[in-house]
Amino acid sequence: MKVAGGTIFAGVSSTYAFRILTTPGEGLAGDEIVTTGHRWGMVIDLNKCKPGCTACLDACRHENNVALFGDDRWDIHWIRKVGLHKKDNPGVGEKSILLLCNHCDKPPCAQVCPVRATYKRDDGIVIVDHHRCIGCRYCMIACPYNARSFNFRDNEEWPNKERPKRSHGVAEACHLCAHRLDQGEMPACVEACNAIGAGAIYVGDLNDPESNVSSLIASNAVKRIREDLGTEPKVYYVGL
Amino acid sequence: MEIEFERIEGRSTQYRVMMFAFAAAVIAGLIATWVVIEEGIWVTGMTSRVPWGLQIVMAVYYIGLSAGSLVISGLYGVFGKTEYKPFARLAVYVAMLFLIAGLLSILTDQGRMDRVFVEPFVYFNLQSMFSINPILYIGHILICIVYLWALFTNRKKLTTVVATLAFGWAFCVHSGTGAIFGFGARVLYESPLLPAAFVAAAMASGTALMILLIVGLFKITKRHVDDVLIVRLGRFLAICLLVVVYFLVMENAYRAYVVELRDAAVYYLFGGLHSILFWFGLVIVGCGIPLLILFRKKTGQSIKWIVIASAMVVFGVLCERYVIVIPGLTHPPELFPGIEISSSVIEEGIATYSISFLEVLQALGVFGAIGFLFSWGLKYMKLLPTEARIDVHTPSKEVPSRPREMKVHG
Numbered sequence: 001m002k003v004a005g006g007t008i009f010a011g012v013s014s015t016y017a018f019r020i021l022t023t024p025g026e027g028l029a030g031d032e033i034v035t036t037g038h039r040w041g042m043v044i045d046l047n048k049c050k051p052g053c054t055a056c057l058d059a060c061r062h063e064n065n066v067a068l069f070g071d072d073r074w075d076i077h078w079i080r081k082v083g084l085h086k087k088d089n090p091g092v093g094e095k096s097i098l099l100l101c102n103h104c105d106k107p108p109c110a111q112v113c114p115v116r117a118t119y120k121r122d123d124g125i126v127i128v129d130h131h132r133c134i135g136c137r138y139c140m141i142a143c144p145y146n147a148r149s150f151n152f153r154d155n156e157e158w159p160n161k162e163r164p165k166r167s168h169g170v171a172e173a174c175h176l177c178a179h180r181l182d183q184g185e186m187p188a189c190v191e192a193c194n195a196i197g198a199g200a201i202y203v204g205d206l207n208d209p210e211s212n213v214s215s216l217i218a219s220n221a222v223k224r225i226r227e228d229l230g231t232e233p234k235v236y237y238v239g240l
Numbered sequence: 241m242e243i244e245f246e247r248i249e250g251r252s253t254q255y256r257v258m259m260f261a262f263a264a265a266v267i268a269g270l271i272a273t274w275v276v277i278e279e280g281i282w283v284t285g286m287t288s289r290v291p292w293g294l295q296i297v298m299a300v301y302y303i304g305l306s307a308g309s310l311v312i313s314g315l316y317g318v319f320g321k322t323e324y325k326p327f328a329r330l331a332v333y334v335a336m337l338f339l340i341a342g343l344l345s346i347l348t349d350q351g352r353m354d355r356v357f358v359e360p361f362v363y364f365n366l367q368s369m370f371s372i373n374p375i376l377y378i379g380h381i382l383i384c385i386v387y388l389w390a391l392f393t394n395r396k397k398l399t400t401v402v403a404t405l406a407f408g409w410a411f412c413v414h415s416g417t418g419a420i421f422g423f424g425a426r427v428l429y430e431s432p433l434l435p436a437a438f439v440a441a442a443m444a445s446g447t448a449l450m451i452l453l454i455v456g457l458f459k460i461t462k463r464h465v466d467d468v469l470i471v472r473l474g475r476f477l478a479i480c481l482l483v484v485v486y487f488l489v490m491e492n493a494y495r496a497y498v499v500e501l502r503d504a505a506v507y508y509l510f511g512g513l514h515s516i517l518f519w520f521g522l523v524i525v526g527c528g529i530p531l532l533i534l535f536r537k538k539t540g541q542s543i544k545w546i547v548i549a550s551a552m553v554v555f556g557v558l559c560e561r562y563v564i565v566i567p568g569l570t571h572p573p574e575l576f577p578g579i580e581i582s583s584s585v586i587e588e589g590i591a592t593y594s595i596s597f598l599e600v601l602q603a604l605g606v607f608g609a610i611g612f613l614f615s616w617g618l619k620y621m622k623l624l625p626t627e628a629r630i631d632v633h634t635p636s637k638e639v640p641s642r643p644r645e646m647k648v649h650g
Binding site for chain 1: 279280281282286287288289291292349350351352353355356359360362363364365367368369370371374420425426429569572573574575576578579580581582583584588
C-alpha cells in the first residue's frame with residue numbers, strides 16, 4: 001500500500017511539476033468569465049492612425065480609471081502613443097505608433113510573477129489579479145515592451161464608477177477590456193477609435209480565420225514588436 | 241586543543257550606546273516604512289521606469305555578505321581547518337543575520353507588504369526566481385540554525401554534515417540571487433555569467449566583512465588573535481577578488497565586442513553616475529587597491545593594511561551591487577532596433593534614479609535590526625572564543641614556529 005501510495009503521489013506531483021515547468025506564462029487562476037474558444041488579438045493600422053489623435057488613450061483612461069498625476073515618473077499608461085523615425089535620419093519615415101501590452105502567448109511577466117497574480121487566460125488575455133499582486137514589480141522588469149505600470153500612489157479620480165478604483169501598491173497593464181469582451185462588447189479604445197478617430201484599431205479572434213483581425217493579418221504585411229524575443233505577441237501592426 | 245567560548249558582559253557604556261543607536265535606526269526605518277505604506281512608493285526615488293531602487297540593491301548586497309561569512313565557517317566545518325574553529329560560531333551567526341537582512345529589505349520594498357506572508361506560499365510559481373529564492377533563503381536560515389546548534393553542542397559529525405550542506409546551499413542561494421538579474425530581459429542584466437560573478441563578489445565581500453568583524457571585535461573585547469589567521473584570510477580575499485575581476489573583464493568585454501550590445505556597454509562604462517561608481521568604487525577602490533595591498537608582501541602581512549583592504553572591498557562590492565541593479569533599469573529596452581523614438585507621452589530613452597531619504601532610512605533600519613541582533617547575540621550566546629591561536633600541534637607550511645601576535649591593548 002505504501003509503495004502504491006508513494007507511486008501515485010510521485011506520479012501526480014511529478015506530472016504537476018512537469019506541467020508548471022513546461023507551460024510558461026500559464027496561470028492557475030481563472031475564476032472569471034472567459035470567452036472560451038476565442039484567442040483575442042489586436043491589429044493596429046498605422047497608416048490610418050492620426051498623429052495628433054488621442055481618442056483611444058482618453059477612452060482607456062476613462063474606462064479603466066487609469067491614473068494621470070501630471071508627473072511622468074508615476075503616471076500610468078496602459079496605452080501610449082509614440083513618434084518614430086529612423087536612427088540618424090530625423091524627419092524621414094516619421095510614424096506614430098500605439099504601444100500597449102502585447103498579450104504575449106509566452107508572457108515573461110506571467111512567468112516571473114511569484115504569486116501568479118499575472119496570468120494568461122484561456123482566451124489569450126494577459127491579466128493582473130489586483131487582489132493577489134504583492135507589488136514586487138518583477139513583471140515590470142521582465143516585460144520587454146515597457147508595457148507595465150505600477151500604481152505608485154492612490155488615484156483620487158474615479159470617473160467610471162462601474163470599474164474598480166485603482167489602489168496603490170500593485171502592478172497593472174492593459175487587459176484588453178476583458179470585462180467588455182466577456183459581455184460581447186469591443187474594448188474602449190476600439191470603440192473610441194471607430195467613433196472619434198480613424199478606425200485604426202481592430203480586436204478579434206485569432207482562432208477564427210474569418211475574423212477581422214485574421215483577414216487583416218492575411219492580407220497585409222503585418223509586423224509585431226520584437227518578434228525575435230520569442231514572446232509571441234498578439235498585437236500586430238500594419239504599416240510599421 | 242579545546243577552544244573555550246564565552247559571552248561578552250555587555251555592561252559597558254559603549255555597548256549600551258551602540259544598542260541604543262541600533263534601536264534608533266530601527267525606529268527610523270519603521271517610520272520610513274510606515275510612510276511608504278501609507279503614501280505609496282512614489283515617496284521613494286523609484287519611478288515607472290526604474291521600479292527597483294536602494295532596497296533591492298541592499299537586499300542583494302546583504303545576501304552576498306552572508307556568503308563569505310559562511311565560507312569562513314566552512315573552512316572549519318567542511319575542510320577541517322581547526323585553526324578557524326574560533327570564528328565558526330560568529331561566522332554562521334553573521335551569515336544568518338545577513339540573510340535575514342536581505343529578506344527584510346525585500347519585504348520593505350513590496351507594494352503590498354500585507355500580502356507577502358500568505359500569497360507567495362499559496363500561489364507558488366516554480367517558474368519565477370522570486371518564488372524559488374525565498375525557499376533558498378528560508379532554507380539557508382534554517383540550515384544556519386542547525387549549524388549553530390551543532391557548533392554550540394560540539395557535535396563534530398553533525399557539524400561536518402550541516403557545514404557541507406550549508407556550503408552547497410550557499411552557492412545555490414547566491415546563484416539564485418544573481419539569476420534574478422542574469423535571467424532577466426534587460427540588455428544589461430541578461431547574462432549567464434552573472435550568477436557566477438555574484439557568487440564571487442559575495443565571497444569577496446563576506447570574507448572582507450568577517451576580517452573587519454574579527455579584528456574589530458577581538459580588539460574591542462581585548463582578545464588575542466594570531467596574525468597569521470588574518471593574513472591567510474587576506475590571501476583568500478585576494479583570490480576571491482581575482483575571480484571578481486576576471487568576471488568583470490569577461491562580462492564587459494563580451495558586451496563591448498558584440499555589435500548589438502555595444503551601445504549598452506558604452507552606457508554601462510561611461511554613461512553617468514553609475515559609471516563613476518563602477519570605475520572609482522568597484523574597479524579602483526573595491527578591487528585594484530585592495531589587490532595591490534594584499535599581494536604586496538609588506539602590506540599583505542600587515543593587519544592594519546589587510547583591514548584597510550577589507551573595508552575597501554566591502555565598499556566596492558556595495559558599488560558593484562548598485563551597478564548590477566540600477567543601470568540595467570535606467571538603460572531602456574530596445575523596442576525598435578534601428579529606429580528611434582522621437583516623441584512620446586512619457587519620457588523614453590535613458591531614465592534616471594536618485595536615492596530618496598526615506599529609502600536611506602529604510603536601509604538604515606534594516607542595518608540597525610541586524611546590528612541589534614548581532615550585539616544581543618554577543619551578550620547572550622557564547623559566540624566569541626577566549627582567544628584564536630594556531631594550534632602548534634597541527635603544523636602547516638605557513639605557520640611560523642612562533643606565531644606573531646596582533647597587538648591588542650589591555
